[in-house]
Structures are given as structure tokens and as C-alpha cells.
Amino acid sequence: MEKKYSTKKISFAGPWITKKEEEYMLDAVRNGWYATFDKDIILFEKTMRDYMGMKHALGTHCCTQSLHLAAASMGLGAGDEVICTDFSWVATAYSFVYTGAKAVFVDIDPDSWCIDPAAIEKAITPKSKAIMLVHTFGHPAQMDEIMEIAQKHNLRVIEDAAPSLGAKFKGKLVGTFGDVGCISFHGAKIAASGEGGVFLTNNDELYEKAKLLASMGRTDSKAVFWSDQVGYQYTIGNLPAAMARAQVERIDELVANKRKIFDWYYERLGDVEGIKILKEKKDCFSNYCYPSMLLEDSLKCDRDELIRQLKARNIHPRPAFPRMSRFPMFEARFPNPESALVERRGVSLPAAHNLVEEDVDFVCESILELTGKKSK
Ligand SMILES: Cc1ncc(COP(=O)(O)O)c(C=O)c1O
Structure with missing residues (x-):
């Protein structure tokens, strides 16, 4: 072989940007203020709900936050164990460790690098409260078996589908099987908005809790700016939402x-x-x-x-x-x-x-x- 060096950087990852992204961003920069300051967030969340076929979608600054909201809205905390794949970007585990829950790391299937359902079963204890799985690198985890185990042992399921928008298990989009599914729009993901994330659920209670936590726990119940609990500033910005929507439309x-x-x-x-x-x-x-x-x-x-x-x-x-x-x-x-x-x-x-x-x-x-x- 003659060639020993590529003048083009052959990058690990990077997005595909077209006129659509440029137009949506430009429109958001020009018009996404004042009365329409959250127009693109509303549109992004609707696009996600429609594409995923889910009842609720909440845009976040990044997927780590979506995952944290998943764990927090479920009420996970000290004394609880979460069965989690050992093979992932550390955000997967941090997201529920932030609540005080403990990570119990289990092995992966060598053919997909996703969590091994048999390993989940072996790790269950009376303290187990949830399963945190990853659709690793875009490959779906074995959702039939995982959901069966979860139902049998009364465990919550969080799907970390950070890199996996558009992947399907038995024809159904990943991120739609568990109690909550989360997707990333980080610049290295298949669909990118620089930073960005989404929290998806069909569960009204989890959605309402996550929404409240994502906006500082602010209720305005006793005064403007009143909060009844500690929350986080986790909502997506209007500009990344515009870009994420364009990418989802092109998924x-x-x-x-x-x-x-x-x-x-x-x-x-x-x-x-x-x-x-x-x-x-x-x-x-x-x-x-x-x-x-x-x-x-x-x-x-x-x-x-x-x-x-x-x-x-x-x-x-x-x-x-x-x-x-x-x-x-x-x-x-x-x-x-x-x-x-x-x-x-x-x-x-x-x-x-x-x-x-x-x-x-x-x-x-x-x-x-x-x-x-x-x-x-
Ligand atoms: C499996 C997995 N989970 C979570 C995350 C966190 O996503 P974000 O960077 O949007 O917070 C990533 C991002 O790299 C990831 O690959």
C-alpha cells in the first residue's frame, strides 16, 4: 500500500449538517426571543413525541441530565441498588449515583456489548430497584428478556439510548420500552445539536416530576419564583432545540x-x-x-x-x-x-x-x- 497518511482527518464522529439545520438555527437566532423564546423547544419536543410515538418528551441540556431526571423522578436514593451495564460511558452510572443509589455492575453480551439479561437476573437482591441498560453504540439491547425480568422482579427500567436514535428492537424504536428512555444530541452522536438530550416516557407521573425537577422545582405556589423542593436547571435551550429538531426530521x-x-x-x-x-x-x-x-x-x-x-x-x-x-x-x-x-x-x-x-x-x-x- 502506497498511502501512509490521510490529509483529511478521518474522524471518529461528527455530524451531517444541511441547509435545513442552517435554516432552523437562523430562524431561532432571529426570531426565538420574546413571545417566541421557547418556540423551538416546543417544536423539538413535539417532533420527538411524534417520531418516537411517546406521550411525553422533555428536552434537556444533555442526556446525562435526562438520565439523572429518570432516576430522580423514580425516587431512587440511598439504600437502593441499580443493576447497570459495566461497559459504558460513565454518565450512565453517574446519573443514578447522583441520587445516592448504588451501582451494581454486570456483564455484557459479547455479540452486542449490551447488558446481558442473564447477568441481570443473577445480580438481583432485595435492594434492587431498577435496571439501567445501554443500547450500546447504536445496537439494541435484548428488550424482551429485560422487560420480562423487570416485570417479574418489580424493577424500573431506564433505557440509556444516548447514541441510539433510530435503532429498533423487533421493529420498535429503542428508548420506548422501559419506564424512561433517554437520547443524546451531543456532537458525536448520530443526530447532533452540539449538546442536547431528551427524556421520554409514557408515564404521566414520571414526566411531571421530571419536568418540575428540570426547572428548579419551581411551582410559583406561594409566590412568583417559589420552589417547593430542590430542583435543577436542566432544560434545553431554544437554539440547540432548533438544531436537534432538524436532525430528528432527517433521522x-x-x-x-x-x-x-x-x-x-x-x-x-x-x-x-x-x-x-x-x-x-x-x-x-x-x-x-x-x-x-x-x-x-x-x-x-x-x-x-x-x-x-x-x-x-x-x-x-x-x-x-x-x-x-x-x-x-x-x-x-x-x-x-x-x-x-x-x-x-x-x-x-x-x-x-x-x-x-x-x-x-x-x-x-x-x-x-x-x-x-x-x-x-
Ligand atoms: C451511553 C451514553 N450515555 C450517556 C451519555 C451522555 O450523553 P450527554 O453527553 O448528552 O450527556 C453518552 C454520551 O456520550 C453515552 O454515550
Whole structure:
């Protein structure tokens, strides 16, 4: 292979912005004040309700806040345990740890990197109050089994669907199965507004509580600016709401683009011995927000060294998350070997919306060369 460096930064993630986003933002900048200061928030929340088929949608500054509102509106707190995947961005666990609840980290399914339903069952104690699952990197978790376990043991379910807008399990959008579903619009997500999040539920009581908490607990019950409880400033701004709405309106093409990028990777790396590309499981429709691979131990290469060498070529993949149960503020109740393997050997591939087939070609050629799977 001749080429050793890409002049274009082959980014891990990044949005796809069109005239629609520009127009919605410009309109919000020009007109989203005074009598219409929250026009785009109202429209964004309606668009989310309609798209997801949910009764309530509450826009937030970011998904971490949506998840915190989920835990807080359920009344989780000290003495409660939440069964949580060990493999995620730490926001997943922080969101309920903020309430005083304790994280019980369990293992993942090696074929999807989502929480393993069998591991949930094994972790249940009399203190268990909720399950926090993640639709990891856009791949749906096994919602049938999870909801069955939750019903059997009377547990609440929070779906962290941060990167997974548009993904489906058995034809139903993820984020619509549990008591609350939360989605992120961070700049690295499939649909981006810089920062942004949404809290989704069909439960009136949870929605009303979350709405109150998200606006400082302000009720005006005894005076203007009166609060009856401590709350948070968690509401989305009008400008990010305008951008998020434009992206949600384009979600089908955003998902199609990510799936195309995944297909390019799968065509090139799907059959390579020692490389396991995560492909959607039966009944699952992934949005492939972050196409990922496991470097099996048979492949004699150091994961971090591979990433370093790819970065030297201006290719920017991401190592898998460390297990949260290893963090000093948490506790490991289970060894979670599958999460441990992914932590050591997992890589998420560049999948910014601006990649073209030639970029993926260069990434794959480089991976094959650097792992010794193809001659130089
Ligand atoms: C699985 C998961 N949960 C939660 C979050 C937090 O989202 P936000 O950055 O919008 O707070 C992220 C974002 O990276 C995420 O990937």
C-alpha cells in the first residue's frame, strides 16, 4: 500500500449538517426571543413525541441530565441498588449515583456489548430497584428478556439510548420500552445539536416530576419564583432545540448513512480472521452510530499501539471503555469477563458522517497492514 497518511482527518464522529439545520438555527437566532423564546423547544419536543410515538418528551441540556431526571423522578436514593451495564460511558452510572443509589455492575453480551439479561437476573437482591441498560453504540439491547425480568422482579427500567436514535428492537424504536428512555444530541452522536438530550416516557407521573425537577422545582405556589423542593436547571435551550429538531426530521437518512459506513467496514473486515466486527443480532436494527470491532487474542497486536499508529496516519478510532466497576468511587461485585475482554481488545472505528468509501478503504487497508493481515 502506497498511502501512509490521510490529509483529511478521518474522524471518529461528527455530524451531517444541511441547509435545513442552517435554516432552523437562523430562524431561532432571529426570531426565538420574546413571545417566541421557547418556540423551538416546543417544536423539538413535539417532533420527538411524534417520531418516537411517546406521550411525553422533555428536552434537556444533555442526556446525562435526562438520565439523572429518570432516576430522580423514580425516587431512587440511598439504600437502593441499580443493576447497570459495566461497559459504558460513565454518565450512565453517574446519573443514578447522583441520587445516592448504588451501582451494581454486570456483564455484557459479547455479540452486542449490551447488558446481558442473564447477568441481570443473577445480580438481583432485595435492594434492587431498577435496571439501567445501554443500547450500546447504536445496537439494541435484548428488550424482551429485560422487560420480562423487570416485570417479574418489580424493577424500573431506564433505557440509556444516548447514541441510539433510530435503532429498533423487533421493529420498535429503542428508548420506548422501559419506564424512561433517554437520547443524546451531543456532537458525536448520530443526530447532533452540539449538546442536547431528551427524556421520554409514557408515564404521566414520571414526566411531571421530571419536568418540575428540570426547572428548579419551581411551582410559583406561594409566590412568583417559589420552589417547593430542590430542583435543577436542566432544560434545553431554544437554539440547540432548533438544531436537534432538524436532525430528528432527517433521522432516516442519518441512519442510512451510518449503515452504509458500517457496510463498507464489514465488506473489508468482516471475513478477516482475528477481527470480530460487531454486526446486528437477530431482531435488532442497529443505527451503527459507532461501528466496532474486537481484536481477538489470536491476533498478535497490541490494541493501544494499533490505535497510536492509526492516529499517526490521521485515522481516529476510539478504544473501548474501561469497566466502570474498576473506578475508585465504585465497587466491583462481579468480575464481568466479557466487559474485561472488550475493555482490553475493543475498538470503535471512525464513523463520522463525512466519511466516504475511500476513507474507509484507507482505514481498513491500514488496519490490515498494521495487524499483519496484508503485506505492505
Ligand atoms: C451511553 C451514553 N450515555 C450517556 C451519555 C451522555 O450523553 P450527554 O453527553 O448528552 O450527556 C453518552 C454520551 O456520550 C453515552 O454515550
